[in-house]
Structures are given as C-alpha cells and as structure tokens.
Amino acid sequence: MVLKWRWCIQMSYETRPQTYDETIKILEKKDYRGIAEFILPSVKDAEEVSLEHTQLSVPDMREMDFLTRVNMNSESFILHIEFETAYKSNTEMMKRMLRYYTYIKWHNDLPIYQVLVVLKKPENIKNIQGSFESTVQDLDILKYNYKVVKAYEIDKSEILKEGKVVLYPLRVFMKHDEIDEEKHIEECLEEVEKLEDKDYYFLTVECIKKLYKESKYEKYVKEEILMQSSLYREPYEKGIKEGELKGRREEKIETTIRLLTKKFGTMPEEVKEAISKLDLVTLELMIDEIFEYKSLDDIKKYIQ
Template identity: 25%
Template sequence: MSYDNTAKYLAELYPADFANWLLPDQANQEVTILKTELSIEPIRADSVIFLQTKSRILHLEFQTLTKSNPPLPLRILDYYVRLKRQYRKPITQVLIFLQETDDEVAFTTEYTDEMTTHRYRVVRLWEQDALQFLNNPALLPFAPLARTDSPSTLLSQVAQSVATIPNRVERQNIAGCTEIFAGLRFTKDLIRQFLREDVMQESVIYQDILQKGEFKLFYRQLNRRFGEVDTSIIEQIRALSTEQLEALGEAFLDFASVDDLVTWLAQLQ
C-alpha cells in the first residue's frame, strides 16, 4: 500500500505536473485537488487522486496489483458515475500501473457489460520513456520503473537527477519517494549504491511509512497481550513519532497491564 500512497502523495504535492503529463492539450492550466471522498454512499479512495482543471476532472488511480474487488474496470466506471453526478464536468480517467505485469487487466481499457461500454486510459510505467520523468522532479520517482535496456544505468541517471534538486527538503522527499518505487524493480543493495540512504531516510514520506510500520507492529503486540484497548489510547499511540514508538516498544516489555501503558503516555505528554 505504500507504493499507492506515495504516488498519491506526489500527485497531491505536484498536481499541475501530473495534469501537464496526462493532459498535455490542457497544459499550464490552474489545477486544484478535489477531496477523495465521493458522495452517494461515500467511499474513501485511498490510492486515487482527483484533480480539477478549468474544464475537466482528471481521475488518477495508481495500482501495483491487478486483482481488485470489485474488478478494476468496474471500479473505474463506478468512480466515473459518482464524479459525473457530483461535478457535472468532462472526466479523463487514467489507471496507472506501477509494476510490470502481463496480466490482461493491465492491458484492458474499457468496462464492457451487456448494455454498457465505458472507456478509460491505461498507463503502464514500464512502457514509458524515462526522459519525461528524469527532467521533472515531480515525476522523477517514477523514472526507475520506466522503459530501459539497462536498469542499473537508469538508476544511476535517476540518482544524478535527484542530486541536482537545489532545495534540500524537496531533494530529501523526492529521494525517499524514489527509493520506494525503485524497490519494485531493484534490490536494496543496488538502490543504496546509487541513492544516499541518509538523504532518503530524512524525507517526510519515508518517515511517515516508517512510523506507520512501527504503529502496526506495536498495535498487533498490544492486541495480542491485552486484547481490545480503548480507542482514545490507540489514537494517542498513533500520534507518536517513530522514535517515540520505538521507545514505547521497549517500555512495553515491562508493562503488566493497560494502566502501565496509560501512565507511560501521560508521562510522555
């Protein structure tokens, strides 16, 4: 799920760059981000992003897997109907597959039923020209997944592009996102030959994923030991930083009851 969320993070951070990439005929228009909760029995779309230009809605959905319930073509149709009813504008839908696959779903561009046909666009990153990503920091994290005859050479080019980003914070965040996507294609050892680990680990998205991983691990341990815990306590734990969660994990070994956990959290505050 980190891959989908990382793609969503980038699209929300750089909406105009994504719109210019996928709607070149409407380049340089003002782009706004629409909420990802759709009305009519609301659903929360965690791996999609809805962008709005002056005259069109751009619906992006990022996928690493082809399996889905309901199937992806039907989901795309469902989103289309909800968006159309809510915004009454033309809609371009783009399903972006991050990881190479030969599954026919990745090559399907329409939903077909007895009386219904609905078309949408599909982008398979492994078929895309890497140059369009290498020259744009907003899209640079996708470059390791692009078409190439020499993946290691491509990864070297990506690292060089990351290094040229002048803003330190942006460089850290792009490096973190790049490492996440590169993990779909390369081994950790190869990634770290080209991308500096200290830079990647300082990125916001990288730290966010680490924090979520620490929280999930502790949550499982907590449930196994003490059973269901009050929601307010869980929310306090969820708000902890990665370092605080690590400290809690160590202290947890000495807890005899949930009261010890409550006391620890109170002392932290």
C-alpha cells in the same frame, strides 16, 4: 548504517502496505498540476486546475489516487487518475474504475476524464483493455472507456528532457532498455540526489522498494542523502497525517472561494485573505451552507 536502512525496508513491507499510496499522495501535493499536464498535455492551456476531494465514500475501496477539476477553453471537467502497480485482470480493473466513475458522478455532475497509469508491466496480461460495451437484446446499454497509460513503455529520459521533477521518482518504473536494472536504479537515484528537495530522493527509494521487494539495490542508497528528507526525519505517519490535513484545508479554501465567485462574481481580495485563514471545520460549514447565501454579507459571521 546500511543495516539500518535494510531493516527499514523490511519493516515497511511488513507493517506499512499502504506506503506506496502515500508516496503518490505526497507527489500530488508537491505538484498536482505537473502530474495532470503529463497525463493530459492539453491541461497546460487550462485557466484553472484545482485539487478535488478524493476521500469519497466508496465502500470496500481505497481512496482515489488523483482527482482534479480542470477549467479549459470554456469547458470544465474532472480529471481522475489511478496509478497501478499490481494489475491483476481487465475485468477487475474495469469494475474498479467504473465504481470510481459512478461515485465521482454522484458527487459532481461534471464530465469525467479517467486515466489509468499502469506503472509495473503485468506478468500475465498481454492486452490491457480500457473499454467495454454492454448490449442486451440488440439494445446498446452502455459504452464505457478510460485512457490507459503504460508507464513501463515510456522512455525515462523523456521525463528529464521535459523537466517534470514531480515524476522523477516514477522513472524507476519506466523503460531503460539501454542499461541493466542495477545501473537503472543507480541512475534514478543519482538524478534525484541532485535536487534541492531531498523528499524526491526518499520517494524514489519508496518506488524502488515497490518494484524490487527483495531489496537487492540498497547498496546504491545513500543514507546521508535519505536522512535530509523531511519524510525521513519526521515520523512518517505523523508527516502524512499533517500533510493530509493541510492538503484538505487548502482544497476547502480553493473550493469555498471558487463557489462564492461563481455565485457572486469577483471576490474582494480582503475576503479571499480572510477565507484563507479559516480552519478546516469552519470552511466545511461555509461550503455546506453556500447555496443558502443571498449575498457576501451572509458569510461575515465566519470571517469577522
């Protein structure tokens, strides 16, 4: 059984370089509010936190990791989080974050709070920067900054104290000065093994593989626990595809209800229930036409 698991690790890196990005997406779907509150603690007091569409058309760039709309104390803004394990240079990262900012702003005119979470300590970068200024002929052209969170400087025990289960797999990347690497990996696996949802065990293993690519620690992985995860039992690609479709549909339901409420006021519960049963294509059609509606009667063709 160990040999089988070892082979799976090798194959995942040879054929599935995007696996880690999928890991972040799964954690987001499990508890996106928990992630938002960890990165920005004041979100705990928010009246509304809702997932936003992250598949914006950004040429030559991967999909954004995490995008939510936050309504808090009469202020609305977009929270954008990127998780990075291979930090190459300040210049490259700033350009990437600025391109994301530009595309988010193009599609949504709300203020944007950007956060970069660096999971793995860079080998050649001593000072991670999160801001720059551009001046031409003594004229201030641009001042740009985003918050930088260094996960590898966070004490992993703090995550357990706060009970942020959605972050348990990411504890693999966090500070563990008091114990060596092997003991650290063993402890991280033991904590997620206690959880009822075995997907967290599977996702912790994925994080281990990202941090320790030579797979030195497979001896600590219990395949009988790993196999209890739905992510292990089902074909991974199929699970991701279905999860993405379900997640997109849920996002569209929330967006449709939010926009209609903003336009017409409090929505009748029966209307909300009817919208929640619509398919993805119908929801997208409703959103496209939402600014043409004069009253709620205009949406009856979709919900009857």
